[in-house]
Amino acid sequence: MTLVKEAPARPAGKRPAAPAAGRRGRRRENLAGYLFMSPWIAGFLLLTAGPMIASLYYAFTRYNLFTPPEWVGFDNFTTMFQDPRWQKSVEVTLKYVVVATPLKLLLALGVALLLAQKRRGQGVYRAAFYMPSLIGASVSVGFVWRALFSDDAVVDRTQKIFGLDVGGWIGNPDYVIYALVALSIWQFGAPMVIFLAGLKQVPQELYEAAEVDGAGPLRRFWNITLPMISPVLFFNVLLESIHAFQVFGSAYVVSDTRCGPADATLVYTCYLYQKGFKEAQMGFASAMAWTLVIAVALVTAVLFWSQKKWVHYEEAAK
Amino acid sequence: MTSVSTPVVRTPNERRRTGSIAWHLGALAVLAVVLYPVIWVVGASFKPSKDIIASIDLLPTQPVWANFSGLGDGISGIPISSFFWNSLMYAVLAVVGVVVSSSLTAYAFAKIRFAGRNLLFTLMIGTLLLPYHVLLIPQYVLFRNLELTDTLVPLVAGKFLATEAFFVFLMVQFMRGLPRELDEAAKLDGCGHFRTYWSIVLPLSRPAIITSAIFTFINAWNDFMGPLIYLNTPEKYTVSLGLMMFRDQEGISNYGSMIAMSLVALVPVIAFFMAFQRYLIDGMATSGLK
Numbered sequence: 219m220t221l222v223k224e225a226p227a228r229p230a231g232k233r234p235a236a237p238a239a240g241r242r243g244r245r246r247e248n249l250a251g252y253l254f255m256s257p258w259i260a261g262f263l264l265l266t267a268g269p270m271i272a273s274l275y276y277a278f279t280r281y282n283l284f285t286p287p288e289w290v291g292f293d294n295f296t297t298m299f300q301d302p303r304w305q306k307s308v309e310v311t312l313k314y315v316v317v318a319t320p321l322k323l324l325l326a327l328g329v330a331l332l333l334a335q336k337r338r339g340q341g342v343y344r345a346a347f348y349m350p351s352l353i354g355a356s357v358s359v360g361f362v363w364r365a366l367f368s369d370d371a372v373v374d375r376t377q378k379i380f381g382l383d384v385g386g387w388i389g390n391p392d393y394v395i396y397a398l399v400a401l402s403i404w405q406f407g408a409p410m411v412i413f414l415a416g417l418k419q420v421p422q423e424l425y426e427a428a429e430v431d432g433a434g435p436l437r438r439f440w441n442i443t444l445p446m447i448s449p450v451l452f453f454n455v456l457l458e459s460i461h462a463f464q465v466f467g468s469a470y471v472v473s474d475t476r477c478g479p480a481d482a483t484l485v486y487t488c489y490l491y492q493k494g495f496k497e498a499q500m501g502f503a504s505a506m507a508w509t510l511v512i513a514v515a516l517v518t519a520v521l522f523w524s525q526k527k528w529v530h531y532e533e534a535a536k
Numbered sequence: 537m538t539s540v541s542t543p544v545v546r547t548p549n550e551r552r553r554t555g556s557i558a559w560h561l562g563a564l565a566v567l568a569v570v571l572y573p574v575i576w577v578v579g580a581s582f583k584p585s586k587d588i589i590a591s592i593d594l595l596p597t598q599p600v601w602a603n604f605s606g607l608g609d610g611i612s613g614i615p616i617s618s619f620f621w622n623s624l625m626y627a628v629l630a631v632v633g634v635v636v637s638s639s640l641t642a643y644a645f646a647k648i649r650f651a652g653r654n655l656l657f658t659l660m661i662g663t664l665l666l667p668y669h670v671l672l673i674p675q676y677v678l679f680r681n682l683e684l685t686d687t688l689v690p691l692v693a694g695k696f697l698a699t700e701a702f703f704v705f706l707m708v709q710f711m712r713g714l715p716r717e718l719d720e721a722a723k724l725d726g727c728g729h730f731r732t733y734w735s736i737v738l739p740l741s742r743p744a745i746i747t748s749a750i751f752t753f754i755n756a757w758n759d760f761m762g763p764l765i766y767l768n769t770p771e772k773y774t775v776s777l778g779l780m781m782f783r784d785q786e787g788i789s790n791y792g793s794m795i796a797m798s799l800v801a802l803v804p805v806i807a808f809f810m811a812f813q814r815y816l817i818d819g820m821a822t823s824g825l826k
Contacts, residue, residue: 248650252650254733257640257641258637258641258660258699261694265675273671339560344817353758353806355760357758357775358802361795366576371589404570404573408820412821414821416824460665463667467761475780491761495765504673504674507672
């Protein structure tokens with residue numbers, strides 16, 4: 219407490235010289251900085267930068283873990299592009315990303331708009347909607363999903379009551395991917411909370427002014443809410459699509475460990491896992507991993523480029 | 537809005553009340569859909585195995601205990617408690633690692649002005665967007681060459697080396713928000729950086745640290761890919777792998793016990809969530825804003 223009281227006592231206007239100012243002080247600050255972040259530096263070199271270089275090298279080799287890597291140039295990449303299962307995995311992943319991400323964000327935004335109104339019990343609703351985001355990654359929920367969407371199980375039977383017989387979900391190559399999409403959408407809590415925080419930042423005066431001008435709810439949403447929350451919308455689109463590209467656990471658990479039937483849920487990382495850890499083709503799997511990195515980097519770049527057109531940042535805070 | 541088209545004249549109070557009822561009905565409808573799988577798994581765990589897939593009922597007609605008592609037999613000779621113990625060890629080590637290493641790193645980024653800070657911060661944020669899978673294979677090769685597979689080391693090493701950039705980022709954002717005067721005053725009083733970190737910044741950063749700790753615990757508890765790749769003796773399996781093993785051994789015949797164990801495996805996560813949901817939700821919200 220004395221620390222706080224003493225602070226204003228120093229001469230106004232001029233910041234006091236730090237105890238060890240000058241070159242020696244700067245060197246000491248540098249040393250302290252690097253000392254404090256030495257865990258991160260070690261982690262970055264050993265577990266991020268080093269492995270990245272190694273995997274770039276493996277991508278151009280044939281490597282089965284038991285004999286030393288053998289340089290093969292672009293072979294892995296040419297085989298990969300011609301591999302029908304790889305093409306299938308790209309197709310499945312793109313379908314998953316393109317269907318699941320917008321639907322999840324739409325639901326997240328819808329519920330956030332609902333919860334942004336001041337009502338009793340808001341906190342309880344918010345917590346309940348958020349829960350699936352945390353438990354959704356668990357193998358347990360994968361089993362639950364399998365049980366709910368199995369042929370002739372709850373979802374299937376309920377549909378049939380309404381006359382919608384699609385021939386089951388889990389066992390049906392045309393539908394099983396949508397069981398995974400449903401699992402992803404179910405976990406809308408995290409983006410919802412971020413939307414909610416964004417909605418709270420929108421100045422109420424804007425709505426009042428618009429109402430005076432006779433703008434209806436739709437207009438207010440379109441012309442005020444959407445531009446004002448566009449930065450969090452951007453953040454959510456970026457994060458959710460990057461996550462969707464990397465889906466693994468749910469595909470592996472829900473649609474049996476082979477990501478089937480008929481490779482219908484062979485998401486990219488599932489094929490990568492099969493190639494690397496089941497078939498010990500570390501070179502091929504590394505080539506796949508780098509292709510994923512490039513794809514994710516491209517998506518990120520396109521999103522950052524597009525944000526100039528639709529993301530509205532306030533120049534100066536109030 | 538409605539009063540224009542309907543002849544009934546309503547007082548503002550009445551209108552607010554109907555609005556409120558409509559709101560709650562809407563929210564409850566969404567809630568019912570969202571919580572359905574959770575309620576279903578609770579109900580299913582008390583159903584006889586044959587009813588779990590076949591019956592459309594949410595709750596069992598005649599609750600049975602057999603699914604839970606069946607768990608006492610363990611999974612192919614390994615007691616259930618073994619999986620829980622392994623998961624607990626993993627989660628606790630992960631929490632300790634993340635809290636210590638991330639808070640030290642975050643302090644450096646937020647409070648120390650050293651050469652190259654901005655460049656390193658950009659690199660750190662960059663790792664946030666990097667697909668983890670590009671590191672998967674070389675990390676596996678590394679730990680295999682060090683003969684550390686089938687231990688917890690590959691699973692927690694990264695946590696002790698602050699590779700979970702999200703938590704570093706969360707703590708940096710929080711520490712930057714603390715008043716500068718506090719650490720400047722500490723400096724004037726002769727505190728070195730470690731003292732400032734330990735007695736001033738760390739205690740004040742409690743919300744960010746608790747958030748990171750809970751997220752880490754839950755992530756480690758749910759982790760599937762890490763244990764799947766690194767652990768290979770069943771005695772060392774975590775709950776996630778135990779569940780998979782259960783499924784492979786028993787298949788559809790023992791659906792009841794599988795669902796019961798799924799529920800038991802979710803209990804720690806749900807309990808943590810209930811106790812700390814405010815921290816978690818606020819932590820998540822700030823990550824998108826700043």
